[in-house]
Amino acid sequence: MSTGRGDLPDLSYFLVIARHLSFARAAVELRVTASALSHSMKALEARLGVRLLHRTNRSVTLTAAGEQLRDSISDPLRAIDGAIEALNRFRDAPAGRIRLNVVVDAARLLLAPVLPGFVELYPDIEVDVVASNRLVDVVGEGFDAGIRYGGTVPEDMIALRLSRDIRWVVAAAPAYLERFGTPGHPRELAQHRCVRLRQGAGRIYHWEFERGDEELAIDVPGALTIDDTDLGLTLARGGAGLMYGPEPVFAGALAEGSLRLVLEDWAAVGGGYHLYYSSRRQVPTALRLLADHIRERRPLG
The missing domain is CATH 3.40.190.10 (Periplasmic binding protein-like II)
Structure with missing residues (x-):
């Protein structure tokens, strides 16, 4: 077994692979190719004389030796990174x-x-x-x-x-409001077309409202469900339905008149x-x- 300071880059690579359990995701973080990472790990394993990773076409897992190496070197390499980062204050x-x-x-x-x-x-x-x-x-x-x-x-x-803090509001195109009317209370959304929102975890978001001491969370109806604000704005401008979101998102559309706010007195305020x-x-x-x-x-x- 032959090791030395030259192993430090490969050990750093190994820790990133161990964290992601994926050569592809580690390669993105490290900005190298997955193939280069694979060659580095094979060379490191050859020098150490032990296998660190189990590889299949679909998964990467740590061997017992890999787990021990990860646990042993994580803190020292983090300390090295911290020491190098601390030198920033001496740079021009x-x-x-x-x-x-x-x-x-x-x-x-x-x-x-x-x-x-x-x-x-x-x-x-x-x-x-x-x-x-x-x-x-x-x-x-x-x-x-x-x-x-x-x-x-x-x-x-x-x-x-x-x-x-940010207000969460409802907006719609003037043409939509002329055709379907303007809701005066959040519960009236049940009779409207809404652009529904999917959260990052996949759950459909319930629109939140507050006025005084009253708070509501409405599971709005709608044939369209999105997880992208730009798409939602395009749909709302086109009259597809009412859209809910953080007020700054609507600033441009409100200024140009392509969208109007409704239920403003029910706007919820979030962090x-x-x-x-x-x-x-x-x-x-x-x-x-x-x-x-x-x-x-x-x-x-």
């Missing part, structure tokens, strides 16, 4: 790469307005954004942080507010967008700088 220009898992609307409303200015300020920082409405384990899937609505942030995470990350990991300098940049630019107030 901060550098690094941050991976974010972001709810889709936040990517468009919160990140898109500020990222051009951020990369102009910090050209040596790379930002990798995965926009998804599916709630993921950001630590387990190799992200530095996530951005979600305040009420959906996992409780064991540190959360940093990035925007004001704004929050950045969240694990308390067990050192916060990368690049992530802190991005959070500061968003809070300074205040794209949503």
Whole structure:
């Protein structure tokens, strides 16, 4: 068995594969090919003289030796990463790469307005954004942080507010309202056509309303179900039905008159967008700088 400092890159690769249990997903995070990862792991196993991974066409699992190696090297390699990250304060220009898992609307409303200015300020920082409405384990899937609505942030995470609270409203095209009328109470939605929303976990979202002390959650009817805001806006503009969502999503359509708000006195208010990350990991300098940049630019107030 021959090992040495040259094994460090392969050991780092091994930890990412062990976390994802997938060469393909690990390759995406590491920005190498799955084939290159496979060759690296075979070479590492040959040098160590033990098999670390069981591979089939459909799955990757750790051997007993692989589990022991993962448990033994996770903390030391994390400490090395932290030590290298700490050197950022001595650089003339901060550098690094941050991976974010972001709810889709936040990517468009919160990140898109500020990222051009951020990369102009910090050209040596790379930002990798995965926009998804599916709630993921950001630590387990190799992200530095996530951005979600305040009420959906996992409780064991540190959360940093990035925007004001957000009103959730209902909008429709003028042509739809002329044809079918304007609902005056959320329960009247039962007689309307609605564009239903599917949450990241696959559950159909019940539209939430509040007025004074009264709170309602309505399972609205509708022949159309979506999980994409841009598609919903196109459908609503075309008169397909009433649409529910965060008020900033509708700003452009409301300004141009292609949509109007209804049931405004029943608008529910939810927690704004929050950045969240694990308390067990050192916060990368690049992530802190991005959070500061968003809070300074205040794209949503």
